Amino acid sequence: MEKFNKVVSTAVPMPIEDIDTDQIIPARFLKATSRDGFGDNLFRDWRYVQGNQPKPDFVLNDSTYSGEILVAGKNFGCGSSREHAAWALYDYGFKVVVSSFFADIFKGNALNNGLLPVQVSEAFLKELLAAIKANPSTEITVDLPAQTISFDEKSESFEVNSYKKECLLNGYDDIDFLVSIKDEIEEYEASSMVI
């Protein structure tokens, strides 16, 4: 996993609620056996008409907006557990997703892939979306060590689990840790009452 520290970028606004992982990456594109190339099919059915014609009114096809930050409506990433959704967003070039609420499994998958989910208040999200609409070159700073997101003169702090934060800052993942405590896991197994 790549290290994450600070992202300073313009953003892509997607003010839609309940964006599910079937929209982020439809099931028919989950047939690969590697992690590569999912960005091509990110938001496939919103981005293209059947065939390969880009839909001009979809924000990823609108050159007004670009950047490493996606700003979306509440309950982002609900539905399927497919980690391919996080891979697709990351592969496309996003490093941060901002929303007022994230679905649990997506949030975990994102953190395990160096994609930072930043949960902000409804009011902050509204202001942020308005600022991006008014000025698409609005620069947003996401600072992981300080746990703040800021644009123009506004700033809000966000939560991230202290263990996960360490992992992101250092590029560690959970496997390294779990493999290192094998003895304790074996001890647990010997004492477990569970059938």
Add this chain to the structure above:
Amino acid sequence: MAKTLFDKVWDAHVVKSLEGGIDVLYIDRHLIHEVTSPQAFSELESRGLELFRKDQMVATPDHNVPTKDQHLPIQEELSKHQVDTLLANCARHNVTLYGLGHPFQGIVHVIGPELGITLPGRTMVCGDSHTSTHGAFGAIAFGIGTSQVAQVMASQCLLQSKPKTMRITIDGELNKGVYAKDIILYIISKLTAAGGTGYFVEYAGSAIRSLSMEARMTICNMSIEMGARGGMIAPDETTFEYVKGREFSPKGAEWDKAMEYWNTLYSDEGATFDKEYNFPAADIEPMITYGTNPGMGIKITANIPDRLAEAGEESFQKSLKYMGFEAGESLLGKPIDYVFIGSCTNSRIEDLRIVADYVKGKRKAENVNAMIVPGSKQVEKQAKAEGIDKVLAEAGFELREPGCSACLGMNEDKVPAGSYCVSTSNRNFEGRQGPGARTLLASPLVAAVTAIEGKIVDISKHLN
């Protein structure tokens, strides 16, 4: 101190607790399938790691498999490659696999319980969000991403923050024509598609207790559709009766030992939950969804609401536009093109019996394409033994071979763009059943009645 069922099972699986509220949680059983496991095997191999506890894993292909002519090679090249990759990975790492044609093959969440792999008080995971199904037995079961699949392969553990607890109690007698699917669609319509996020749910009350294991699985299965990681139901005689004598369930002295543990699995009197809801069973009627998330459900006879308190106007209108419906209108009389009966939500023998009972001696409407996909080879075998296949064939339904099928349209079983499908599956997301497909979620009974009538009707008028 009084403990909840969830706390009892969770606490029995904590290897150690870390700073920041994270527990190392031991996983008793790990189910894998072809879509979310290949990258995990690669991850493990790239680090030179072995499977830590291969005997606690079971694999089956389900998402991608054709539901016709399973004895022939898979036609679709990418699907074939993915299924072959699962076979090769399992062979290389010596993992138990029930491949196509094996009498135990089926949807991963259908075969776990029917083989006795799913047991009360266990922790279970799978790279699939509907792993919540197994909570019906009083297990803690939840869906994980592929990185976590690799973690469990490497250590049989996961790093998890303990979720908050919620109890949903439904007391009273269920109305005629109301099934488990109606109960869960009703609950999600009340709590919204995000109402359970951050929680693990326990379903309780006399209406829940009265349900069969199949019905309980339907309810726990859709816990994720309100955002909850999982749902569980305290095991009781119904549970033990179901589990007893299955392929991998404990036998003899092991069974007695298991029963000792299982009998402790209930929420203590006075245990506190972070959130509680109570609904009277009498308020639940046959349900159907009209929108593009499972929270957008109504009583089949009700009108689509004018707006949703929890959704912005833009998202609500986008959803209705996709479905081709108007705010405030009734769904009654709307013609339907497809009926899909299947998926890990409703593809068990009891679901097939409900359908067969209703369609016996009737004929599906001309305008409807009716597909029924059993959850496993065992369900298929049982259906044939009971003559259900013949009843369905005479009614014009096509009984296919097991798999996830048109629930998510990864294989050839898709609903065409613009067509309406009444489906017993779990998600009505845009394009879920194929690009442009319009899905209305409902119970097997509502699906059966719709297939016969060719349109959405008030099913109470069609029941004896």
